[in-house]
Amino acid sequence: MIDVINYFNLRVKTMKKTLLALLITAGATQANAMSYEFDVTLKGYDGSATSSVAYSGQIARHALHNSLKKVVSQGDQAKMLNYLSGKEEGRAIIDPASKEGFAIKQSQVDELSKGKDLLSSAYDGVITGWPGNPTAQELLQQLVELAANSKQGYDPVNGYDYTQLISKFAMGAVFYNKAVNHYLEEKLEADQHPNNEAYKEGVPYTGKEHVWDEAFGYFGAPAHGLELSPKEVVQITKQNPEYFAKADANDDGVVDLKSEMAFAHAYYAASIDASSDTTYFHTIMQAFVDGRQLISDADGERLTDEQRGELKGYAATIATAWQQVIAEAAFKYAGSVYADLEKIAIIEDAQGDVSKAFRDYVKHWGELKGFALSLEAAGRDLGSAQSGLDRLIGFSPVLFGDMQVVALDGQGGFVQTNAGIMQEYKLNMIKVQNLLAQHFDLKAKLKDKTGGMSAVLEQINAAGKSAEND
Amino acid sequence: MLENIVVWLGDELAFAGSSLLDTSKRVSVWYLVSALLFAGALLTVRYGRNGWHRLQPYLSWRVWFHYSARTDYKLWLVNRLLLALLIPKALTQAVWISWLYFYWQEHGFRDLQLGWSTSVVMVLFTLCYFLIDDFSRFFVHWCMHKSPWLWAFHQVHHSAKVLTPFTVFRTHPVEGLLFFLRSMVSQSFVISVFLVAFPNQVSLWQIYGVLVTTFLFNVLGANLRHSGVALSYGPLIEKWLISPAQHQIHHSVARHHYDRNFGVMLAVWDRLFGSWHAGHDDQAIRFGTQQAIDDMGVLGQWLQPFKDVHQLLRDRIKHGRMWLKPFGLKKRPARLDREGRS
Numbered sequence: 008m009i010d011v012i013n014y015f016n017l018r019v020k021t022m023k024k025t026l027l028a029l030l031i032t033a034g035a036t037q038a039n040a041m042s043y044e045f046d047v048t049l050k051g052y053d054g055s056a057t058s059s060v061a062y063s064g065q066i067a068r069h070a071l072h073n074s075l076k077k078v079v080s081q082g083d084q085a086k087m088l089n090y091l092s093g094k095e096e097g098r099a100i101i102d103p104a105s106k107e108g109f110a111i112k113q114s115q116v117d118e119l120s121k122g123k124d125l126l127s128s129a130y131d132g133v134i135t136g137w138p139g140n141p142t143a144q145e146l147l148q149q150l151v152e153l154a155a156n157s158k159q160g161y162d163p164v165n166g167y168d169y170t171q172l173i174s175k176f177a178m179g180a181v182f183y184n185k186a187v188n189h190y191l192e193e194k195l196e197a198d199q200h201p202n203n204e205a206y207k208e209g210v211p212y213t214g215k216e217h218v219w220d221e222a223f224g225y226f227g228a229p230a231h232g233l234e235l236s237p238k239e240v241v242q243i244t245k246q247n248p249e250y251f252a253k254a255d256a257n258d259d260g261v262v263d264l265k266s267e268m269a270f271a272h273a274y275y276a277a278s279i280d281a282s283s284d285t286t287y288f289h290t291i292m293q294a295f296v297d298g299r300q301l302i303s304d305a306d307g308e309r310l311t312d313e314q315r316g317e318l319k320g321y322a323a324t325i326a327t328a329w330q331q332v333i334a335e336a337a338f339k340y341a342g343s344v345y346a347d348l349e350k351i352a353i354i355e356d357a358q359g360d361v362s363k364a365f366r367d368y369v370k371h372w373g374e375l376k377g378f379a380l381s382l383e384a385a386g387r388d389l390g391s392a393q394s395g396l397d398r399l400i401g402f403s404p405v406l407f408g409d410m411q412v413v414a415l416d417g418q419g420g421f422v423q424t425n426a427g428i429m430q431e432y433k434l435n436m437i438k439v440q441n442l443l444a445q446h447f448d449l450k451a452k453l454k455d456k457t458g459g460m461s462a463v464l465e466q467i468n469a470a471g472k473s474a475e476n477d
Numbered sequence: 478m479l480e481n482i483v484v485w486l487g488d489e490l491a492f493a494g495s496s497l498l499d500t501s502k503r504v505s506v507w508y509l510v511s512a513l514l515f516a517g518a519l520l521t522v523r524y525g526r527n528g529w530h531r532l533q534p535y536l537s538w539r540v541w542f543h544y545s546a547r548t549d550y551k552l553w554l555v556n557r558l559l560l561a562l563l564i565p566k567a568l569t570q571a572v573w574i575s576w577l578y579f580y581w582q583e584h585g586f587r588d589l590q591l592g593w594s595t596s597v598v599m600v601l602f603t604l605c606y607f608l609i610d611d612f613s614r615f616f617v618h619w620c621m622h623k624s625p626w627l628w629a630f631h632q633v634h635h636s637a638k639v640l641t642p643f644t645v646f647r648t649h650p651v652e653g654l655l656f657f658l659r660s661m662v663s664q665s666f667v668i669s670v671f672l673v674a675f676p677n678q679v680s681l682w683q684i685y686g687v688l689v690t691t692f693l694f695n696v697l698g699a700n701l702r703h704s705g706v707a708l709s710y711g712p713l714i715e716k717w718l719i720s721p722a723q724h725q726i727h728h729s730v731a732r733h734h735y736d737r738n739f740g741v742m743l744a745v746w747d748r749l750f751g752s753w754h755a756g757h758d759d760q761a762i763r764f765g766t767q768q769a770i771d772d773m774g775v776l777g778q779w780l781q782p783f784k785d786v787h788q789l790l791r792d793r794i795k796h797g798r799m800w801l802k803p804f805g806l807k808k809r810p811a812r813l814d815r816e817g818r819s
Contacts, residue, residue, distance in 0.1 A: 434579040460578065463681070466683065
């Protein structure tokens with residue numbers, strides 16, 4: 008009971024702070040007023056650093072992920088492994104790279120952080136939504152191998168777009184998992200990286216400061232994210248020259264990947280907000296800033312249980328909204344898959360060429376599947392939603408001839424079987440959207456193919472089903 | 478294991494208890510009180526100070542603690558537990574609606590694109606939802622009386638010798654299951670059709686989270702239907718809305734009241750089916766079936782219907798008549814059954 012009261016107290020405090028922060032944002036006259044920038048608080052630090060913020064290892068992994076996505080479609084396995092599990096020096100940042108009107112400060116991964124890889128940070132638990140129940144780490148390796156054997160990352164026989172599958176799943180299995188399952192969870196405990204000690208010898212930041220920064224780094228937002236509109240964040244990721252000035256917060260003529268770029272789920276949060284009236288990006292960003300401010304305010308002292316409780320409140324806000332962002336993205340792509348199937352039916356009726364529509368179908372399915380698998384790649388209990396999503400989406404899209412991948416054979420090849428009519432897979436997409444909307448309490452619901460069913464169901468369920476007569 | 482069962486029992490009972498404060502439940506205190514105020518006001522207008530005396534059955538401890546009423550309460554609680562197990566979990570409303578929504582579209586039914594405003598769609602949807610819900614309740618109820626097989630289960634509800642608002646829960650679990658299916662089928666139908674015709678515009682008109690018609694029905698004395706307070710809406714309104722007095726006629730032991738007033742809110746269905754009967758503030762009615770079941774406890778209420786079904790089956794086999802008689806025969810099976818034994 009006391010826990011519940013504490014929780015509500017915490018929520019009220021969080022709300023007050025958020026409200027205050029919003030007011031400050033609205034009235035901000037100073038640049039960088041709400042930036043993710045914090046001074047050194049570590050007691051006894053005698054170095055020259057003035058900032059205690061550091062998450063370059065996470066940004067290096069964002070650069071690895073972005074670059075990996077580019078090389079998957081080239082089909083070179085050695086290159087893919089270089090960005091997935093390699094740690095060697097001299098790896099170029101293929102994306103984001105400088106382009107006309109949008110100069111990037113760094114061009115080598117080592118300029119961000121040395122010796123980083125994606126694979127070792129990926130979730131080591133089982134992924135039930137892929138044949139053979141691999142761990143997330145095994146699945147990423149498996150996907151890279153399959154991509155190398157496909158035609159530039161595309162397998163029309165089984166309906167896989169490896170570029171999408173690898174990219175979308177890696178974001179969940181590495182960034183979302185590490186932040187939500189690791190830094191914002193177990194690392195917030197009292198005995199883990201206390202705030203009255205340096206994170207490690209010689210660094211200008213405390214244990215808790217760095218733990219929080221690492222989670223923030225994985226989200227992928229620019230440090231001045233609170234000053235940007237969702238649309239601006241989206242355009243920064245797309246390296247639109249018209250938005251270069253918005254990205255270049257310190258006006259030095261180059262965009263610093265360490266603090267001025269938007270990556271991964273920060274981009275998806277902003278893109279959902281830009282297309283609806285949700286505020287996922289700013290909610291998450293604000294909670295990160297507020298949490299970090301709380302740690303800074305402790306001024307290098309060990310956090311009290313109450314402070315850690317409050318910090319966990321911010322962490323919960325982040326984790327919930329982050330999960331919703333991934334679920335919103337899956338929701339949207341389920342809608343795309345549905346629309347692709349409709350297109351295929353129309354083209355088939357007219358006896359036209361379906362290859363382009365089928366290519367889109369496979370691409371969108373890869374995005375849907377990648378996001379759906381991400382939800383189960385962070386050690387969070389999804390309850391019945393997990394098996395529901397696994398079954399409804401299946402191990403592959405339903406292909407021509409009404410076939411679908413159902414298992415792996417002894418040699419690691421995919422086994423297909425008849426899965427019912429291809430067009431009836433649309434019904435699965437309706438159910439997927441309903442399940443996501445209801446289970447994760449989604450708000451944006453882009454590309455809704457259910458006609459707004461989940462909202463009506465909510466009303467009906469609230470009104471109560473009646474088993475009574477008169 | 479045992480711990481889980483205890484927790485589950487506790488949760489279910491707590492949930493049942495929470496109905497007493499839940500505005501979506503007819504037996505919530507708000508509606509119990511609003512019924513009293515509504516009836517009090519109406520009867521005072523009609524009969525002056527004497528009006529309040531007519532409320533006596535609603536306030537009488539002898540009614541609320543009558544053996545029959547206590548069976549109502551027990552059935553309410555134990556049926557909850559039983560229905561939690563009986564009602565199929567996998568076949569949810571979402572599954573039904575998704576399938577129907579998909580089915581209509583695959584068969585060429587599309588967005589009507591009428592350009593109607595969302596508020597117009599809301600009113601139209603609420604109206605259709607209400608009409609289909611009310612009619613399906615009427616129709617299933619009608620079947621319950623017309624088929625001896627169904628009557629065997631529905632007699633539990635009619636075995637109440639005193640009526641209290643909680644008599645609404647005095648049902649056999651089999652009937653509960655049928656009514657659950659009824660609500661699922663009728664709601665899924667109307668919701669799926671509207672979702673296709675007016676995508677992203679469908680919502681119910683609600684007051685305090687309750688369907689507007691249900692809210693009005695409950696505020697305006699739905700609880701009086703199952704009470705000893707005879708309250709008529711007057712000859713004009715009763716042709717359209719079923720009054721408490723009319724529903725009490727439905728529970729009457731008098732022969733000329735048999736199979737009258739099956740409706741819940743609207744009286745039009747009864748008029749269409751020829752089962753409408755006017756109520757009156759001064760009607761004096763005895764409730765029950767005048768069968769042994771009237772005096773039975775929970776176990777009897779549960780088992781007697783199965784015994785009756787068994788008996789029916791034996792009779793049918795004996796006479797070589799396995800199938801139901803067509804509906805609408807002059808001698809109604811349900812009546813036959815009740816009369817035959819009285």
